[in-house]
Amino acid sequence: MTRWVLAAGLAFLWAPILLMAVFAFSDARQPFVWGGFSWRWFAALAENERLLGAAGLSLLLAAGAATLASLAGGAIGWVLARHGAFRGRALFAILAAAPLVLPEVVTGLALLLLFVALQRLTGWPEGRGVMTLLLAHAALGAGYVAVVVQGRLAGMGLALEEAAADLGASPAMVFRSVTLPLLAPSLVAGWGLAFLLSFDDVVLAGFTGGPGATTLPLLLFSQLRMGPTPEAHALAVVWLVVAGLGLSLWGWLGQRR
């Protein structure tokens, strides 16, 4: 029985995506109508400078936000796993996990109002834009990185680090030559997760992005209100191929390790 539900569930997850991918190669202007094989939507995509510009901005933003999120989330995960009991730990844990579950509308509005209040009090940030969006995405991503890093630290125990210290390594050396290499895979995974979250986000971008920071999902969302376009389907194919290659590379690296 479970096998059949699994098959049906996977079909449900994949059917819209596969259909979209097939019809991206259709010549018809109407979505999901077959009008003969054509590359025309991919060609249109390559010439759509607004879309490409938004995609470029989204890639840079996601990379920056993921890097910042890895640093902050790594520190948060470290404190949760290694600092034992300290005053306010329960509250610390709740705040660390909040970005994972809070509705994005609440997070988005909250960060926007914070930025507005900060600007009033200190003059910074000057309006909304890429900078405020970067911080918003980093705040979201850090929650996910913290969970991944905390799980890894709790799983790997202290034995190897203690052994290195017993053999005379200084704390900095232990961290650099034992802890960090053991932690690296989860930091990379957390970075990837934070990257995807940022690259896929509509709501936080809508609240904290401002006019100068139209990301790819935001642009697609505003166009989608007018109805789906075959160009968007072509973009989905490109996106899926890149994601599939990334995941394969990930699996291959994981097997070699």
Added chain:
Amino acid sequence: MIRAAAVAWLILLVAAPLLVVFAIAFAIPDPGLPPFRLPIENGRWVAGNEAWRVLTGDGFYLTALGRSLVVSGGTAAICLGLAYPMALGILRAAPRWRPMLLALVVLPMSAGFVLRMAAWMGLLRDSGPINRALLALGLTDAPVWLLYSDAGLMLGMVHSYLPFALLPLLAALAARDRAPEEASADLGAGPWTVFRTVTLPASAGAAVAAALLVFIPAAGEFVIPEILGSPGSLLVGRAIWQEFSVTRDWPLAAAASTALLAVLLPPLLWWQRLR
């Protein structure tokens, strides 16, 4: 020092924003920029309770909040109902298939959220493949109203949130002890009895946590109803967005967010405890 940095980050980017929302909920709407002013005049607090009066006054926001909880509760229940058998199915598959099956669950998530919604839009349209198939099979005479309906909304919600229920449940079920299940099967229990009397009670905590991980964020969902739901359907996430961007009544948006947060606090703390 690491702890100080982590605490500072969480205070600045998680705690402070939520406190600011609470404070702005008492501010007074103003046509300026930003579109509100603090309820302080000549150094005295002149309570701006306008937003709260609007919020509790007419039935609009209470209906929206109630409907949002019904939609997100339904989404969580359907996701959990699908995630259980799917997770067990993945774990029962031959070991060499498992990474492949896991990739099949994860990869749709990386296919772009807005683009997946675009696909559903095309599929559910009056002239889309689903309606064309129904018409061709003679199951209906006129296209069924799927796009911009509650059915379309639920399809999109389950499609987006299913992996969030599936992945934690999969992790919990993978780590479980199989011996009690084998023992109960050896003693003659059928597969359904084994699931109901052994697997389900042992994993109930993880299942509730997985359902809450869908329920809590879905309660504020705004993009999926905007693209697939019916234009008139009242949901609190949509109302907050509209007060923010269209009506520009930021204190009201903040008050509605605070109310949503207050309703979600018990499930949030429950999830935190189960985790």
